[in-house]
Amino acid sequence: MKGRGVLPDCEQIEEAWEGDRLAGMVVGRSAAMQSVVAMVRQVARYPSTTIMLQGESGTGKEVVARAIHELSNRSAYPFVALNCAAIPETLLESELFGVEVGAFTDARSTREGYLLHADGGTLFLDEIGSMPLVLQAKLLRFLETRGFRRVGGTKEIHVNLRVISATNSDLQAEVRRRTFRDDLFYRLKVITIDLPPLRARPEDVALLIDHFLREHNAGRETPMRMSQEAAALLQRYPWPGNVRELRNVVEHGVILCDYDEIRPEHLPEHVRLAGTSASQRLHELQQLMHLPPEGVDLPAFLAGIEQTFLQEALERCEGNQVRAAHLLHISRDQLRYRLLGKRSSSLRPPVL
Known part of the structure; x- marks a missing residue:
């Protein structure tokens, strides 16, 4: 007779299945991507929760959205993606909610929108920050009631779906500038997943x-x-x-x-040239440098070069210390130490 521990339990089987599915969608063994994978597994089990994906363009936000959909109990229903920046503002409302016949001159028949196409499944709203304010109010109402009306229609239509949004911009800054509604922002980001740059x-x-x-x-x-x-x-x-x-x-x-x-x-x-051109330029610069006859204040000279590189790295990475440290091949702690060292040295009284 075999013991109970010989066979994997249902939870182990489910995790193994999820791992196989995710392996074909979300690729990465780094700590940052393993954190993303863990979040995908967790949120997939809550099929009604709204999710916001944040990350630079090309980091795989739609891939992660599809992974969440495929691991959820909505996978048998459609995954519908809408890029809010790719559709003119005048057409975005009709594409999202649909159009009733006669709503405007060219509306010769009733047309379903993305919301109805995604019924039962997942609606992925990419570049959500590009959505105009008027439409943001209507999207918020839909998220609260799960009901909407087609453009030109009066009948309330209800659907059951999950909304996943994505942005490569700073939506909090958009909220401060009043170009994005704060109530919609907080309604969309019940769960936030940050995708790291490559x-x-x-x-x-x-x-x-x-x-x-x-x-x-x-x-x-x-x-x-x-x-x-x-x-x-x-x-x-x-x-x-x-x-x-x-x-x-x-x-x-x-x-x-x-x-x-x-x-x-x-x-x-x-x-081909990116990796060699930078090293080549540094090599050429090194060849041009010679010790002047009067000598040089080496500590001050090296400190100046260091501070120039530190500031350029921070500017290039928009103040992100982790990314700046990666550019300089040092740890974040080493970067902060050097920055603090510069500030503290500037506060020292002059030596008489």
Whole structure:
């Protein structure tokens, strides 16, 4: 007779199944992405909770939204995505709520909107910050009542769905500027998931390359691979376009590669030059520097260079100390120590 501990319980089976599903959607072993995965698993179990995804363009907000949908009990129903910035303001309301026949000159028939298409499933509102204020009020009413009227209609329609919104802008700043409603902001962000930029998780670059290559290798007799030299270039590149840019670069290499190995010459020029141009410029600058005959105040000179790099890194990363420290290849604590050291030294009385 087998003991009870031999067979996995239902919760273990469910976690294993979720892990398999997530492995094909959300790629990353970094601590930041593991935190995202844990949040996805948790919120998927609450199918009515509104969720806001925050992150730079190309970080995979729609991928995460689909993962939440697929792991929830709404997965048998539609996942409908609407980019609020891609549709003119004059058309956005009719696209979202639908149109009643005769509502305006060209409304020759009743048309369903995104809300009705997503009934039972998930509505993903990307770039929610682009939604005009008038429509924000109507969206808030829908979130409170789960009911809406088509443009030009009087009948109240009710649907059962989850709303996931996404933004790459600072919505709190938009609220302060009164370009985004504060009541809608807090209604949308019951749960917030922050997606890290790719440059903040370099350990995931190799995993993503393998993931995209597997997609391209499906159905190929000879699998495509990335050479070590090309992979090293991709590892050093800062990825301003994040995961979306990496996917495009891998596809670029696959298309230009004649055989089964992507080499540096198959990568876009800006990627090939990004890693070498910076080091080359620093090398050239180093060659130009010579000790003057009168000597140099080395501590002051090095401190000046350090402070210049610290300030430029902070400006480039919009004040984010974690990202700035990553650019400088130091820890956040080391960055803060250097910044505090500069401030404290400026407060010292002059030596007489």
